Amino acid sequence: MDIRTTPSSGVLPTEAATLPAPGQVVCFTVADLLAFVTRAERLLLRNRALLDRLDAELGDGDHGENMSAGFIDATRALAGADDADDIGDLLRRFGHLLVAGAGGAGGSLYGTAFIEAGIAVAGMSQLDAPAMARALAAAADGVARRGRCRLGDKTIYDALRPAADAFSVGVEGGQGLQTALIAAIRAARGGMHATRPLIARRGLAMRLGERSRGHLDPGAMSCFLLMRALLASGRRAR
Ligand SMILES: [Mg+2]
Numbered sequence: 001m002d003i004r005t006t007p008s009s010g011v012l013p014t015e016a017a018t019l020p021a022p023g024q025v026v027c028f029t030v031a032d033l034l035a036f037v038t039r040a041e042r043l044l045l046r047n048r049a050l051l052d053r054l055d056a057e058l059g060d061g062d063h064g065e066n067m068s069a070g071f072i073d074a075t076r077a078l079a080g081a082d083d084a085d086d087i088g089d090l091l092r093r094f095g096h097l098l099v100a101g102a103g104g105a106g107g108s109l110y111g112t113a114f115i116e117a118g119i120a121v122a123g124m125s126q127l128d129a130p131a132m133a134r135a136l137a138a139a140a141d142g143v144a145r146r147g148r149c150r151l152g153d154k155t156i157y158d159a160l161r162p163a164a165d166a167f168s169v170g171v172e173g174g175q176g177l178q179t180a181l182i183a184a185i186r187a188a189r190g191g192m193h194a195t196r197p198l199i200a201r202r203g204l205a206m207r208l209g210e211r212s213r214g215h216l217d218p219g220a221m222s223c224f225l226l227m228r229a230l231l232a233s234g235r236r237a238r
Helices: 013-018 030-046 048-058 063-078 087-101 104-120 129-147 157-172 177-193 204-212 218-233
Strands: 025-029
Touching: 025 030, 025 177, 030 048, 030 063, 030 087, 030 218, 048 063, 048 204, 048 218, 063 087, 063 104, 063 218, 087 104, 104 129, 104 218, 129 157, 129 177, 157 177, 157 218, 177 218
Parallel strands: none
Antiparallel strands: none
16 A cells, blocks of 8 residues: 555544644744744854855955844843743844844844834734745835845845745745745745846945856845744744
8 A cells, every 4th residue: 555645543634734744834933033043143153254255255254244243142132032922022122133233234134124024023922924924025125125225136135035925925825834934945045046147236246346246145145044044943833
């Protein structure tokens, strides 16, 4: 008998399709988002040299340093916030800490992203897939507004917008958090790689003109890393 057709413990196929499989991300609580910023901090620290090198090719070589330092300080300042029950408030506080603590354009853009995401989910103690879709869309809108950037400008936005859009499309199509987040990570990675041939239209890289071609945008790379940290931090079905 084909193992795949074996009924499992009395769960009907229709029922099984609606139940999250063990290990699948089912929601984000305050604790999960604190785990996310801690994981993001570690991932940024591990990739600090790479981000600095990418930024050195296009700008002033400090994106890895700024992001690591900003996330370390902001995460430390939020330690002990795990008794909070408003995710929106937590995200806004984290965003303000990043704006104040992380240098460069990255600090203000990511700070704005977290603040706007927090406003979009104000008062919620748990994020499901539709709430996460609102948070990611608000983050992308915030970056576009704060950075006055559009797709193709060779910025963070080139990874964040496709990620937010892929996530929303997935959720509207009935996908759960797990599947939609994987789609978002793929879109972020695609958007990040797509920055390589672009001529920069924002930031320090602008002054390079044609010479900005052939280099990955460091902000798009850090955005891809953050999306990976997000998937790894969600509450999982047991
Ligand atoms: Mg820089």
